[in-house]
Amino acid sequence: MTTENKSIVGRALAGLVDTGDVDTLASYLSEDFTHHRSDSTTSTRAQWLAAVRAALGPTAGMRVDILHLLADGDHVVVHSRRRLPDGGPEIVVVDVLRIADGLIAEGWEVIEPAGQAAANDAWWDARA
Template sequence: MNIDNKTIVQRALAGLLETSDVGALGAFLSEDFVHHRPGAVESSKAEWLAAVEAALVPLAGMQVEIHRVLGDGDHVVVHSRRWLPGPGPEIVVVDIWRIDGDGLIAEGWEIIEPIAQVAANLAWWAPPGHAERQGAQLAR
């Protein structure tokens, strides 16, 4: 059976989102899986799955809206929006996954941007207060 890399990633994430079963997600990861985050933070398979499991309770009820799933060779990119019920925070996430030759997820990179910080992040290089002034000008 030939399963494309986008399908592998979609099945792995759907299993977690639908059942909150971290073990089901783990079945899609290679034994030497590495998860990367900004700031040179890396986690092993066991460390990352433990962090995902620890986040299940505080993120209960989180909604996930997948906007794009793009595949290029052994890499799959998932662009999603996530939010908590009620007036909770909202984030945009870009995940990049690398699939190994055995059809398992070997690496993952995750970038998270809180929606509330979008204006500031558009001018990250500017002096303090610039983003607020720029936002006020755009609101006019």
């Protein structure tokens, strides 16, 4: 199951990352897909796809590099680096996706601006 779930997510993201193909991604989402953000907001399938289309669609210009694609049971983790067009900020994103019945049923997303990583890690530094 883990290998198949990783493959499902890989296929769902391939067109999106390469060409901005949001429709292929949509075909891998369950009808009751829910997306969660670290600020406690949630989106429905339609709301999330509209946001993805605006950010990653063919005319949006965001570049996405997938760094890791890891799976454990019904969860797949995607670690990516994204660059906004026109020299905008670079962000690092971790998505945790839950697979059910061969479709992506739920997702959680954590975003960190790469330029703020050192400041955000200050709590970890024992000298701070």
